[in-house]
Amino acid sequence: METIHLRIQDVCKSFGNLRVLNHVSLDVPQGSFTTFLGPSGCGKTTLLRTIAGFYTPDSGEIYLGNRFMNTVPSHLRNAIMVFQDYALFPHMTIEENITYGLRIRKMPKDQIQARLERTVGYLGIGNLLDRMPGQISGGQQQRVALARALIMEPELLLLDEPLSNLDAKLRINIRAELRQLQQRLKITTIYVTHDQAEALALSDRIAVMNEGKIVHYGTPQELYYHPADPFVASFIGKVNLIRGRVTQHTLEGTWVDVQNITLLVKNHFTYLQPQAEVILCVRPETVRIVRASGDREENAIPGYVTNFIFEGATIRYWVNALDQEWVVDVFDPAEVLPPDTKVFLRLKPERIHLLPGGSQK
Ligand SMILES: Nc1ncnc2c1ncn2[C@@H]1O[C@H](COP(=O)(O)OP(=O)(O)OP(=O)(O)O)[C@@H](O)[C@H]1O
Numbered sequence: 001m002e003t004i005h006l007r008i009q010d011v012c013k014s015f016g017n018l019r020v021l022n023h024v025s026l027d028v029p030q031g032s033f034t035t036f037l038g039p040s041g042c043g044k045t046t047l048l049r050t051i052a053g054f055y056t057p058d059s060g061e062i063y064l065g066n067r068f069m070n071t072v073p074s075h076l077r078n079a080i081m082v083f084q085d086y087a088l089f090p091h092m093t094i095e096e097n098i099t100y101g102l103r104i105r106k107m108p109k110d111q112i113q114a115r116l117e118r119t120v121g122y123l124g125i126g127n128l129l130d131r132m133p134g135q136i137s138g139g140q141q142q143r144v145a146l147a148r149a150l151i152m153e154p155e156l157l158l159l160d161e162p163l164s165n166l167d168a169k170l171r172i173n174i175r176a177e178l179r180q181l182q183q184r185l186k187i188t189t190i191y192v193t194h195d196q197a198e199a200l201a202l203s204d205r206i207a208v209m210n211e212g213k214i215v216h217y218g219t220p221q222e223l224y225y226h227p228a229d230p231f232v233a234s235f236i237g238k239v240n241l242i243r244g245r246v247t248q249h250t251l252e253g254t255w256v257d258v259q260n261i262t263l264l265v266k267n268h269f270t271y272l273q274p275q276a277e278v279i280l281c282v283r284p285e286t287v288r289i290v291r292a293s294g295d296r297e298e299n300a301i302p303g304y305v306t307n308f309i310f311e312g313a314t315i316r317y318w319v320n321a322l323d324q325e326w327v328v329d330v331f332d333p334a335e336v337l338p339p340d341t342k343v344f345l346r347l348k349p350e351r352i353h354l355l356p357g358g359s360q361k
Pocket residue numbers: 015018020038039040041042043044045046047194
């Protein structure tokens with residue numbers, strides 16, 4: 001059983017009339033890497049700052065271990081936050097920057113030195129200690145900011161979009177290192193991003209947020225294959241969302257009508273009433289695209305290619321079928337199907353995820 005390290009229970013927070021956190025509850029396991037993912041303004045930074053103790057919740061509770069945290073001031077929380085702009089002190093050397101927090105705490109010099117060596121060793125920045133922040137690159141500054149946090153040996157590491165100032169390549173390298181470091185040190189880490197690819201690559205758990213609420217909390221795989229709603233489905237990865245209506249259940253699975261084409265969905269465990277409106281979530285890489293042929297098989301939908309992009313290992317096709325545009329990814333493409341080619345899309349019955357349709361548009 002996982003030990004819960006951080007518990008957020010029914011937390012609300014408003015700024016004036018604006019409700020920014022709306023009944024947020026979340027259990028973060030010990031030693032895990034958890035990501036808050038969501039669009040700009042959804043409340044990610046506010047939630048992180050509330051955990052760090054910079055904001056007090058209007059209602060609800062925060063526990064770290066078994067300790068009730070609401071009334072504990074931020075400097076006594078042992079939760080270190082690294083801000084997006086990671087402001088290093090410009091007039092201090094890198095070493096002085098990194099050791100600042102421990103010097104403030106009046107830790108003995110030899111202990112500071114031991115921690116310094118260990119921390120810069122992890123991050124590979126031992127050769128930068130005598131320089132000033134203005135004399136190192138953006139990626140190096142990023143590592144220094146992380147070192148400054150890690151040297152405190154916090155119980156909880158809170159990272160607010162810490163890689164957002166880096167170029168794409170450096171970002172990917174540093175995030176891989178960050179993940180390795182986190183796993184080695186087993187520090188419970190919360191990471192904020194609006195980049196879904198980053199969230200998938202890094203996280204043990206992802207909390208998808210929208211308008212001050214956590215709309216889905218789960219592993220990257222759960223979110224990708226079984227998203228809680230269309231927002232989560234389209235926020236994480238690419239997805240085709242198709243409206244349909246349940247016709248019947250048989251031993252084979254659930255049958256769904258989409259514009260008079262009947263599709264079979266397997267392994268869907270939530271019962272949906274016949275006649276219920278549903279949304280089918282179909283990932284582009286789960287669809288097969290085949291040349292038009294006479295033998296229509298189960299879950300074959302006729303359509304025609306409208307566009308494609310050749311990406312080397314894959315081709316991404318846009319296909320018009322059932323009066324809408326589908327995105328289909330083909331790996332290791334043997335041939336290219338030009339626009340206007342008549343095709344069939346084949347949907348694997350076990351790779352369609354159903355969501356309640358209701359009145360949502
Ligand atoms: N101190 C504050 N006073 C008033 N409103 C605030 C304050 N901080 C944040 N807000 C508002 O609360 C909402 C959530 O802000 P927050 O910074 O938590 O969003 P975010 O998810 O971190 O967004 P981003 O991805 O852009 O950083 C926004 O509408 C923001 O304008």
